[in-house]
Amino acid sequence: MQNRGTVVRYLISSLVCVAVFFLNGYFILFPSEKSSVFPFPASNGSAVLQPQEITPTDLSANQAPADALASTPTVTVDEQLLATAAKGTVKGKVSEKFITPYTAPVSYDSVYLKNSTSKEIDIKSLLSEKLSFAVSQDGTPQVLIMHTHTTESFLPESRDYYTDKDVSRTRDNRYNMVFLGDIVTQKIAAAGFGVIHDTTVHDYPEYNGSYDRAAETIKNQLKQNKNIKIVLDLHRDAIASDNDKTKTVTEIGSKKAAQIMLVMGCEDGTVKNFPNWRENLKLAVRLQQKIEKMYPTLARPVSFMPRKYNENLTTGSMLIEIGTDANSLEEVAYSADLLGNSIVELLKSIT
Numbered sequence: 001m002q003n004r005g006t007v008v009r010y011l012i013s014s015l016v017c018v019a020v021f022f023l024n025g026y027f028i029l030f031p032s033e034k035s036s037v038f039p040f041p042a043s044n045g046s047a048v049l050q051p052q053e054i055t056p057t058d059l060s061a062n063q064a065p066a067d068a069l070a071s072t073p074t075v076t077v078d079e080q081l082l083a084t085a086a087k088g089t090v091k092g093k094v095s096e097k098f099i100t101p102y103t104a105p106v107s108y109d110s111v112y113l114k115n116s117t118s119k120e121i122d123i124k125s126l127l128s129e130k131l132s133f134a135v136s137q138d139g140t141p142q143v144l145i146m147h148t149h150t151t152e153s154f155l156p157e158s159r160d161y162y163t164d165k166d167v168s169r170t171r172d173n174r175y176n177m178v179f180l181g182d183i184v185t186q187k188i189a190a191a192g193f194g195v196i197h198d199t200t201v202h203d204y205p206e207y208n209g210s211y212d213r214a215a216e217t218i219k220n221q222l223k224q225n226k227n228i229k230i231v232l233d234l235h236r237d238a239i240a241s242d243n244d245k246t247k248t249v250t251e252i253g254s255k256k257a258a259q260i261m262l263v264m265g266c267e268d269g270t271v272k273n274f275p276n277w278r279e280n281l282k283l284a285v286r287l288q289q290k291i292e293k294m295y296p297t298l299a300r301p302v303s304f305m306p307r308k309y310n311e312n313l314t315t316g317s318m319l320i321e322i323g324t325d326a327n328s329l330e331e332v333a334y335s336a337d338l339l340g341n342s343i344v345e346l347l348k349s350i351t
Contacts (some may be wrong), residue, residue: 043271067083075333076174078104081156084319088163092243094155094326099248099259101292103302110292111285112301117268121304126278126285132315133229135347141194143348145185145234147177148214148310150201150318152236155247156329162245168238168325175329180322181234187340193347194222196228208219215310230283230316232343233309236332237261237321247326250297251337258331260339261300262288263281265319268306279315286349287318291342298338 003051029185049107104112108123115121135142153176170176185197199222202213214233222228239246248259264284267274284302291299309315322339323332 028295036203066344075330077156078174078189081175085156085163085165087177088165089164090161091164092162092245094160094162094245094247097239097246098297099300101299101301108218109289110185113285113290113297113304114301115304117266117304117306118306119266119268121281123285125290126282127289129282131280131282131286132276133248134350135193135229136227136351137192137194138227139194139302141196141225142227143188143193143195143230143232143343144198144218144221144225144228145181145188145195145232146198146200146214146217146221147181147202147235148210148233149207149235150178150199151176151204153177153325154236154323154332155328156328158331162326164232169203171328172200173199177234177236179329183333183336184232184234184340184343187337187344188347191344191347193344194227196225211310215313216308218313229235229314230318231310231314233246233319234336235263235319235321236327237324239324239326245324247324247328247331248300249327249331252295252298252334256331257295257298257338258327258335259300260291260298260323260335261303262307263303263305263319263321265305265307265309271306271308274312276307276315277311280311280317283316283346284318287303287342287346290346290349291339294345298335313350 069283101107101112104114106115106123109127111123111127113121113123120227151171153168153170153172155166156175173179178197181197181199185195188195198217201216202211202217203210217304220229237248239248249256250259252256262284264277265271265274265279266277266281281304288299288302309319311319320339322335
């Protein structure tokens with residue numbers, strides 16, 4: 001299953017893990033359900049042994065203005081978590097894949113879209129039509145960031161295999177969607193736009209019904225904060241074949257980044273009561289264009305589906321997937337940073 005180099009790395013990691021185990025005890029990835037949420041990674045009560053510092057600031061020439069990079073966060077990877085994962089039994093390979101947007105069947109001016117509906121989509125028209133709202137910098141919340149699948153997580157480091165100790169979901173907010181939401185939130189706030197990051201867990205202890213519970217969270221936030229114009233539901237993807245996993249990657253500024261995908265729904269076929277889907281799509285193609293022009297290859301084609309995804313609740317809703325469960329925390333944090341820059345530029349263009 002592994003090449004010779006992978007086997008050697010695995011054996012070395014196992015020896016390191018044994019030493020860590022005896023010195024510090026076993027690392028528990030799932031802390032208590034009431035773990036605190038920090039704007040940046042914190043120990044959450046778990047031992048942190050010489051944390052590895054990763055700063056995702058090395059951007060390409062196709063980058064946002066320098067002032068948009070000032071609040072780039074630091075990612076802390078728990079060395080004991082790495083040792084615990086390495087101690088596990090290898091379950092399968094991890095392969096890299098670049099999903100090109102440039103062969104998408106629908107495209108116009110740096111916007112690429114895969115249409116899985118019966119709708120006829122004219123991107124040029126969507127870009128030219130005026131949005132039904134504008135955002136302001138008056139101190140009130142304009143953007144809501146939340147997560148239907150809050151516990152979705154990633155590999156702690158980049159490698160070509162995964163073990164039975166590598167979990168795809170965790171309630172530790174240092175390693176799940178909450179951490180990525182924090183990165184995007186701070187980018188938006190630093191640019192002077194009001195933003196709320198709701199970290200409610202919707203997929204634990206029950207996964208089924210996540211979207212129904214997330215809908216209630218969105219409705220409550222809209223009721224309490226009537227100036228919210230945009231709702232961003234941040235997820236990650238999962239691509240697997242048999243026991244093997246795939247991570248989506250591209251290179252921005254000589255650094256690996258997890259690819260991003262916007263997933264947009266509409267009223268089509270059996271999907272009813274979603275009359276304003278076009279308003280969401282008008283916003284999505286604008287964001288897709290910003291991402292592609294600032295960071296070419298970062299975004300996969302927009303996935304346009306006959307689904308709701310709770311996007312029927314506003315005229316500024318988008319579901320955004322960052323990487324897959326096989327991407328490393330470093331890769332997805334870097335992409336969240338770039339996504340935050342792109343969203344800021346979008347907000348500036350619709351004030």
